[in-house]
Amino acid sequence: DFSYLKNMPPVSGDEPSTIDEKNADTTKSLSSKFNGDFLNEKGFKILPQNVDFKYINPKNKQGDKEEILKQHSESYEKILKTEVREPKDFDIESIRPPAEGVAYEHANATIVALVRNHEFGPIGNTIKKLEKQFNSKFKYPYTLINDVPFTDKFKERIRRFTDAPIEFVTIPSNLWDKPESIDIVKEAKAMSVMTANNVAYAAMGSYHNMCRFYSGNLFNLPEMQKYKFYWRIEPHVEFYSNINYDVFKYLEGTKKVYGFTISLYDIAETIQTLWPETLKFLNMGDNYKYINPNGSFQWLLNNLQNPQNNNKTGGFSTCHFWTNFEIVDMDFLRSEAYTKWFKHLDSTGNFYYERWGDAPVRSMGLGLFADKNQVHWFRDIGYFHDPYFHCPSTPFTAGCEIGKFSKWPHLEDQNCMMSWIDYSIDNLDAIY
Numbered sequence: 001d002f003s004y005l006k007n008m009p010p011v012s013g014d015e016p017s018t019i020d021e022k023n024a025d026t027t028k029s030l031s032s033k034f035n036g037d038f039l040n041e042k043g044f045k046i047l048p049q050n051v052d053f054k055y056i057n058p059k060n061k062q063g064d065k066e067e068i069l070k071q072h073s074e075s076y077e078k079i080l081k082t083e084v085r086e087p088k089d090f091d092i093e094s095i096r097p098p099a100e101g102v103a104y105e106h107a108n109a110t111i112v113a114l115v116r117n118h119e120f121g122p123i124g125n126t127i128k129k130l131e132k133q134f135n136s137k138f139k140y141p142y143t144l145i146n147d148v149p150f151t152d153k154f155k156e157r158i159r160r161f162t163d164a165p166i167e168f169v170t171i172p173s174n175l176w177d178k179p180e181s182i183d184i185v186k187e188a189k190a191m192s193v194m195t196a197n198n199v200a201y202a203a204m205g206s207y208h209n210m211c212r213f214y215s216g217n218l219f220n221l222p223e224m225q226k227y228k229f230y231w232r233i234e235p236h237v238e239f240y241s242n243i244n245y246d247v248f249k250y251l252e253g254t255k256k257v258y259g260f261t262i263s264l265y266d267i268a269e270t271i272q273t274l275w276p277e278t279l280k281f282l283n284m285g286d287n288y289k290y291i292n293p294n295g296s297f298q299w300l301l302n303n304l305q306n307p308q309n310n311n312k313t314g315g316f317s318t319c320h321f322w323t324n325f326e327i328v329d330m331d332f333l334r335s336e337a338y339t340k341w342f343k344h345l346d347s348t349g350n351f352y353y354e355r356w357g358d359a360p361v362r363s364m365g366l367g368l369f370a371d372k373n374q375v376h377w378f379r380d381i382g383y384f385h386d387p388y389f390h391c392p393s394t395p396f397t398a399g400c401e402i403g404k405f406s407k408w409p410h411l412e413d414q415n416c417m418m419s420w421i422d423y424s425i426d427n428l429d430a431i432y
């Protein structure tokens with residue numbers, strides 16, 4: 001079991017939150033309360049043990065977990081089956097691909113993947129699919145990254161899949177390896193506990209390195225310094241939609257800092273102390289100032305669909321953006337807020353003593369430090385990473401089943417897109 005976690009020092013602040021009943025029933029009044037009562041400089045009052053979820057779930061949905069899931073699945077399907085085109089909140093005509101032979105002024109961006117030498121086939125296939133749907137029109141450069149040098153064979157094979165420039169990067173050991181401060185006896189114990197709890201990859205050291213690298217170090221690579229945006233890709237994924245506008249310029253033009261396609265719940269056992277440690281960080285010194293007053297607080301703490309997760313994580317819903325697809329403004333990740341917070345998280349060693357994923361870390365950072373309107377759901381980009389789909393109804397999408405979320409029916413309850421739509425999108429009709 002995880003009883004060793006119970007020895008965690010309590011998070012500071014000890015009064016339960018109180019807010020006026022009469023103000024509690026609308027999202028708008030709730031978010032102003034978040035800025036006042038819930039998050040104030042004198043004491044951070046969102047305490048895992050004290051959270052009153054009546055105020056965290058302001059849509060006042062009724063019913064137990066199963067009933068909520070049914071409502072969410074129906075709403076999700078209805079939204080996904082509504083035909084949309086490209087985003088409406090920007091002049092898409094101004095960011096179309098260049099005509100054949102015409103020089104193109106790129107955004108400052110690269111397409112990145114962390115991969116191993118033996119993955120040349122699968123990552124090659126991903127590149128081939130992305131070229132077909134997007135990049136053959138724009139020719140953004142690729143940055144392929146590995147913890148060991150890429151072989152000549154890998155480089156030669158990959159070049160067959162694209163004529164865009166490719167940079168091959170070896171990660172310096174200080175940005176990849178497990179820090180020397182990690183207590184390997186404690187780590188081994190934690191790994192065997194998680195393995196006994198069926199946590200995937202729990203005992204795989206390289207997976208922990210990978211999660212830590214993507215959480216805090218990718219954008220600090222020397223080769224990434226020249227870029228502002230990246231689009232992350234992975235082996236074994238699908239892109240179902242033809243993208244006929246520059247997604248980087250879309251983010252830049254709308255001043256958004258993050259784009260995703262799929263959001264889902266995490267394995268709570270992997271991140272039991274991520275939220276408590278984050279609260280601890282926010283309560284240190286004047287770190288409260290980093291919180292964006294228009295952050296996605298209800299989304300972070302909502303407990304309607306999978307309350308058992310909140311119970312294991314000290315209040316965090318575990319709902320997160322699936323980072324195997326992400327389009328990111330690295331200025332956000334390189335900001336003082338994200339950097340200091342990551343340093344605090346890293347200092348706990350819990351990328352190793354637990355199995356914190358880069359996806360919940362990234363998402364929690366966005367939920368706290370970014371304006372919710374700066375996070376963009378790429379509703380128009382159909383995508384698959386086993387076992388989840390994002391399959392919208394657009395004239396540019398083919399090859400997937402519209403509205404289907406998972407390959408397996410028993411995983412339907414892992415979809416938390418409705419939580420993002422309910423609490424963090426002010427007006428969906430204004431975007432698509």
Ligand code: GDP
Nearest residue numbers: 114115116119145146147206207210234235324
């Ligand atoms: P999952 O999606 O959580 O099952 O994790 P993946 O196995 O897909 O890993 C995420 C990404 O990191 C993929 O692009 C992998 O190729 C890459 N990756 C994972 N572990 C390593 C590693 O030890 N070295 C390198 N170079 N890449 C890795």
Ligand code: MN
Nearest residue numbers: 234235324385
């Ligand atoms: Mn993967």
